[in-house]
Amino acid sequence: MKKDSKFIPFALPDIGDEEIQAVVKSMKSGWLTTGPVTKKFEAEFAKFISVDECLAVSSATAGLHLALQAINLQKNDTVLIPVNTFVATAEVVRYFDAHPVFIDIDFDTMNISIDYLTAYLENNDTSNIKAIIPVHIAGQACDMDEILKLAKKYNLFVIEDAAHAFPCKYKNQMIGSLQSDFTVYSFYATKTITTGEGGMLVARNKKHLSLIKKLRLHGISREIWDRYTSNKAHWHYDVDVLGYKYNLSDLCSSIGREQLKKANHFFNKRNSIAQKYNQAFKHLDIILPQQKREDDQHAWHLYLIRTKNRDQILKFLKEKGIGTSLHFIPLHLMTYYQELYHHKEDDFTIAMKSFSQLISLPIYTKMSDENIDYVISSLIEACSL
Numbered sequence: 001m002k003k004d005s006k007f008i009p010f011a012l013p014d015i016g017d018e019e020i021q022a023v024v025k026s027m028k029s030g031w032l033t034t035g036p037v038t039k040k041f042e043a044e045f046a047k048f049i050s051v052d053e054c055l056a057v058s059s060a061t062a063g064l065h066l067a068l069q070a071i072n073l074q075k076n077d078t079v080l081i082p083v084n085t086f087v088a089t090a091e092v093v094r095y096f097d098a099h100p101v102f103i104d105i106d107f108d109t110m111n112i113s114i115d116y117l118t119a120y121l122e123n124n125d126t127s128n129i130k131a132i133i134p135v136h137i138a139g140q141a142c143d144m145d146e147i148l149k150l151a152k153k154y155n156l157f158v159i160e161d162a163a164h165a166f167p168c169k170y171k172n173q174m175i176g177s178l179q180s181d182f183t184v185y186s187f188y189a190t191k192t193i194t195t196g197e198g199g200m201l202v203a204r205n206k207k208h209l210s211l212i213k214k215l216r217l218h219g220i221s222r223e224i225w226d227r228y229t230s231n232k233a234h235w236h237y238d239v240d241v242l243g244y245k246y247n248l249s250d251l252c253s254s255i256g257r258e259q260l261k262k263a264n265h266f267f268n269k270r271n272s273i274a275q276k277y278n279q280a281f282k283h284l285d286i287i288l289p290q291q292k293r294e295d296d297q298h299a300w301h302l303y304l305i306r307t308k309n310r311d312q313i314l315k316f317l318k319e320k321g322i323g324t325s326l327h328f329i330p331l332h333l334m335t336y337y338q339e340l341y342h343h344k345e346d347d348f349t350i351a352m353k354s355f356s357q358l359i360s361l362p363i364y365t366k367m368s369d370e371n372i373d374y375v376i377s378s379l380i381e382a383c384s385l
């Protein structure tokens, strides 16, 4: 096959002059680290998702870590997570010498299976289980009513890993504004809005919120920028907990504020690509993303298909110059977790079946109509071979 000269990357950030000017302004302001711009970004993000307050953090991984610290996760506690997720969801549990318990997924949505979650809770000693971390894979909301019901029954915290889920709705309600204890977003370079690296955290409980406010900046009892800029400020602060360096800089927040202004426009573009793909691929012998509830809003961070000829199609698309990816390699296959928990491959049959068929296609706002059409015609060609 003739190699095509054009290359369509799997993902690209959408950074305009507005973001560049905002960073320049921030640099000229004399305040580079966490300060007034981050405060504004937090307030604007909170308004967008209809909550009172949000905390900017240096990454979603940091946010998940802080949430687990706030619930006082202890050595040998366990946390239930889907087996099909990025390793960050599990590694934060291991930071405490606690254990992630992998739960198989629902084949259709690729989110944590409510049936397997229920079965695990019914058939195991639940005294060490502290939390569930549902992950809204690709930007499709988990069945949060069922998860919250189980959490209530077994007295577990719910920490939503919303790294893919902005702006995402569950039953017409913004993810982040549900009754979970925490929701954590990612602004990593490939996400639906980006700050390069960064994240945002929502905590329902005010005590958790004020604790995390301290924990994200060394455990310091006052906000650092207040200490240097306020008329009333003086040198004194206290540290009464062990903290971390997980704050988000004003440089990053200045990008975030501009990205947030474009979030609806970005969503519309991603949604229109997804609808084009859905329409173009509906007669192919592949499994398309399946949305189960009509009143949800898929954030379309990723467009995941399943096909029996996965490897052949991946190879074909690569030769066509189309970047693809795969979300995710189930965590029980990773050497670190294999050595720790000795899972067998078929301990998670649904995740394994899904993984063997999985392809992530490019979906991002910088794709031109020509790019989209090229991906469509190439996949149709690949499926006809």
Ligand SMILES: Cc1ncc(COP(=O)(O)O)c(C=O)c1O
Residues within 6 Å of the ligand: 058, 059, 060, 061, 062, 085, 086, 088, 089, 135, 161, 163, 164, 185, 186, 187, 188, 198, 199
């Ligand atoms: C499901 C999931 N959770 C957490 C993360 C971690 O995000 P961050 O890179 O902001 O730490 C990612 C990153 O891609 C992810 O996909």
